[in-house]
Amino acid sequence: MAQDPSDYLQRRRLRTGAAGWVLLAGLGVSYVISGDYSGWNFGLAQGGFGGLLVAGVGEALKVMFVITTVAVLGLLIFAVAAVPLFDAGNLVDIPPTDAAGxxxxxxxxxxxxxxxxxxxxxxxxxxxGVPLAAEEARDPERNVPRGIVAAMLVLLVTDALVLVLATGALGAQALSESGNPPVEALGGSTAGVVVNYVGLAGLVARFFSIIYAYSRQTFALSRAGYLPRVLSVTNGRKAPTLALIVPGAVGFLLSLTGQGDVLLNMAVFGAALSYVLMMVSHIVLRRTAPEMPRPYRTPGGVVTTGFALVVAVLAVIATFLVDPVAAGATLGAFALFMLYFALYSRHHLVAAAPDEEFAALAQAEAELT
Structure with a gap:
């Protein structure tokens, strides 16, 4: 007996109206904030200071917002303490090589x-990852774009402060191998100790925000039939339990390999590849479905998207240059999921799922014409 579509969706429904743009902005910053504390500095060993310079729900979201605010305050404490230590000469203390330019x-x-x-x-x-909270946001057409823009503005400020002040305080050469850039830049000072402990908030914020992101992504793909449907069943509090647990278990097992740098580069490669696919999708939709309702329109249209596409393609290639093992492993994972789609899930998609509504309408229109 075929399952009632309304019953199928009722068992796979998230809590709606739980977040406004402020919490969404906090979610956006929490996704990224630990990146200000560590990880970016390894780029100094690849391009120097100049090269690097050129290149949510309910109670849970509120908790993440508070933790993220603490992490941002930690960066501001770092900035105040680092200003007296700043030396412009430290920005360019890596000896030039014989490379072109x-x-x-x-x-x-x-x-x-x-x-x-x-x-x-x-x-x-x-x-x-902020748009993953659209289904649980209030007035998503307005609040999701506002949340993303607000998060980007906050991150632009914190990123610039950390990049310039940390490098200027410790030196590009020393910082390129640091495991804790802001703390080591401040030395053994009291401010360094404070920033070290506050930096844990950044890690906690990113940890919980990534849990939120992967669970919602898994939920959406499962509800539409791209992944096993059992992963999208929600509990009494409208939380996708298995979508939280299963990917988390996979991530935990990967962490046991001890290959943190490889996993980091895999994350970057996967993100860059997804950016390429998103930009291509945006350009295709603007050309093939110009009349489709668009509550938010990209400033500059396909020109902006085209530029972003070029940058994303360069980022994908750059990852191969930096870590071909990580890039190859990620590409292999993508290939396996595409094979799963080709052989199984494309024959078991759920037309009633919100994720497939547009595809169903497009197919119906094509059949009529």
């Missing part, structure tokens, strides 16, 4: 800019 500003030449791109992405990696 090499200088004190670009010690590894023009190619160094390209190689630093994956690490520059770390400053904003996962910000695109």
């Amino acid at each position: 090499a200088s004190s500003f670009l010690p590894f030449g023009y190619l160094g800019i390209w190689s630093a791109v994956p690490f520059a992405i770390w400053f904003f990696l996962a910000l695109e």
Whole structure:
């Protein structure tokens, strides 16, 4: 007996209206904030300072917002303490190589800019996860764009402060190998100790925001039939339990490999590849479905998207240059999921799911014409 579509969706429904733009902005910052504390600095070893410079729900979201606010305050404490230590000469203390275009500003030449791109992405990696909260947001047409823009503005300020002040305080050469850039830049000072402990808030914020992101992504793909449907069943509080647990268990097992740098680069490669696919999708939809309702329109249209597409393609290639093992492993995972789609899930999609409504309408229109 065929399952009632209304019953299917009723068992796979998230809590709606739980977040406004402020909480969504907090979610966006929490996705990225730990990247200000560590990870980006390894790009100094690839491109130097010049190369790197060129390149949510209910109670849970409120908790993440508070934790993220603490992490941002920690960065502001760092900035105040780092200003007296700043020395412009430290920004360019990596000796220039013999690469094309090499200088004190670009010690590894023009190619160094390209190689630093994956690490520059770390400053904003996962910000695109904010729209995953659209179904649980109030007035998503207005609040999701406002939340993303607000998060980007906050991150632009914190990223610039950390990049310039940390490098200027400790030096590009020393910072390129640091495991805790803001703390090591401040030395053994009291402010350094405070920032070290507050930095844990950044890690906690990113930890919980990534849990939120992967669970909602898994939920959406499962509800539409791209992944096993059992993963999208929600509990009494409208939370997708298995979508939270299963990917988390996979991530935990991967963490046991001890290959943190490889996993980081896999995340960057996966994000960059997804950016390519998103930009291509946007351009295709603007050309093939110009009359489709668009509550939010990208400033600049396909020109903006085209530029972003070029940058995303360069980032994908750059990841291969920096870590071909991580890029290859991620590409292999993508290939396996595409094979699963081709052989199974494309024959079991759920037309009644919100994720498939547009595809169903497009197919119906094509059949009529």
